[in-house]
Amino acid sequence: MLLNGKSLDKITESDLQELIDNGVAEGKTLDYKEKLSGNSDAEKKEFLYDVSSFANASGGNLIFGITEDKGIAIKIDGIETNDIDKEILRLDNILRDGISPRIPGIRIQPIQLRNNNYVIIIDIPRSFALPHMVTYKNSSRFYSRNSGGKYQLDVDEIRTSFTVSQGLIDRIRDFRREPLSMIIAEETPIILEKDAQLVLHLIPLNAFDLSSSISISDIDKIYRQNNCEYTSLFTPLDYENYSGFKRKYNLEGYLIFNESYENNSYISYTQIFRNRIIEAISTDFSSFSPQKNSYFIYQCYENTLIQGLKRYLKLSSLMNDFTPIIVFTTIINIRGYIMGYDPGFGRSFGNPIDRDNLILPEVMIEDYNVDLYQVMKPIFDTVWNAAGYPRSLNYDEQGKWLGINEVRSQKSGVPHYVPALSYRSCF
Structure with missing residues (x-):
């Protein structure tokens, strides 16, 4: 569940607008991104760090297409794309090849806006196959989240996760x-x-x-x-x-x-x-x-x-x-x-x-x-x-x-x- 108890596939643009109207801030289970992750190695790694941090903590939602200011949602422009299915497949492939063990139950939901752009919500469940490591380009890093956002796990925290x-x-x-x-x-x-x-x-x-x-x-x-x-x-x-x-x-x-x-x-x-x-x-x-x-x-x-x-x-x-x-x-x-x-x-x-x-x-x-x-x-x-x-x-x-x-x-x-x-x- 994300907004007002709605399931992921029932969320609409008006639901997303409530994030703006209510000044909903980022936190342990929510993160806004104005732009979609690109194809550079640095962008892919950052994307994988974000997703794995949710799975290693309490789960949550990564939302692309919403602008934030000091962590508070202020504007919905969406992501401009001519092929949303291709973008979702690209993200799927990055997740499949870049995190070990694979995180079960991740869902990616596009929401088309009135301006024909898309907001993309990635719903990451709390994982019980802990901990998940980012392996892309031999990164070998573990991340988790708290109210301030993601952070890298130390050795003792990794041992506790296992x-x-x-x-x-x-x-x-x-x-x-x-x-x-x-x-x-x-x-x-x-x-x-x-x-x-x-x-x-x-x-x-x-x-x-x-x-x-x-x-x-x-x-x-x-x-x-x-x-x-x-x-x-x-x-x-x-x-x-x-x-x-x-x-x-x-x-x-x-x-x-x-x-x-x-x-x-x-x-x-x-x-x-x-x-x-x-x-x-x-x-x-x-x-x-x-x-x-x-x-x-x-x-x-x-x-x-x-x-x-x-x-x-x-x-x-x-x-x-x-x-x-x-x-x-x-x-x-x-x-x-x-x-x-x-x-x-x-x-x-x-x-x-x-x-x-x-x-x-x-x-x-x-x-x-x-x-x-x-x-x-x-x-x-x-x-x-x-x-x-x-x-x-x-x-x-x-x-x-x-x-x-x-x-x-x-x-x-x-x-x-x-x-x-x-x-x-x-x-």
Whole structure:
């Protein structure tokens, strides 16, 4: 958020004019530049110092096209350019090649003015992969910010930044272990069916910032007003036999759950914590085959998981200013299950999974519009490895997703997705 709580893509020239009218001064999270950074080495370095200083501090906005006097915005002339997309690409390339490690989540937003010039806002999130070093032309410098602007970090401050970054990683991994241990011990907010359980944890990198908590009434408002009614890990194929999604407040935050029609247990729930972490569980990704006396993982579970993950990313984006998200995937109670791969011959060539729980590697999602099929491929490959296959067979040998076919329930018409290479393995 920048002006009056507006998101970056909603800011207009009139919003920028308020900076002038209100005499808003530069500070730790805001910096004005009258002209755009050029292509000389000195200008590129100065630009990189500015951007990295925000990421190494509290994040903030670098605004090009606004004139300041003693740090106070006084005039909006904008940047004259015939090709704004080319300028944005140039800035992107400078950032990509000049800072290490790369700063995830930077956004560049052009705002066209009535005079046809542009103000360019660079939104830099507070980074949790600290510290970021400017590497352009072997610069090797670290910068941060305070109320007076940017300054170069000394050795002790650099050492502290590394310690803070590693501490955050440890806290995220520790958080994953605690709820998993409770799920395995069946200490969940509702009683789940006693089948294998697929668990997702979406942890924004700002989740452990004390200022990032959200009230449960705000969660409820977001959920109701933004078409999140069917936010679930999987949407049941036989939907009309389910009693629908229920929701309630609880100790941890906000709970959404879906009741099974067969007994008093539940097939899934979504727990939204007050610090915006999302925990999602489903038992609806496998089936028992009486003919083979075996439990099978649906071959199409990958696509349905991706569809669920998209819904959760939408929900997360509504609760957060953009910040990278760590996604943890775990499959519990999976020993003896077989991957239900069916190449058209009615049989599976895999082996039963040989352990109770698959604790899978984490992935980072830096952009809500990222190709999730590629991001999640290492996770899917690992699951198929555990089931005796060299890789996920829903991708070709070059790692390209093979595509899906949409199948609709004859009763309810609810869509279900099946990999293009096989239909039967999903039923």
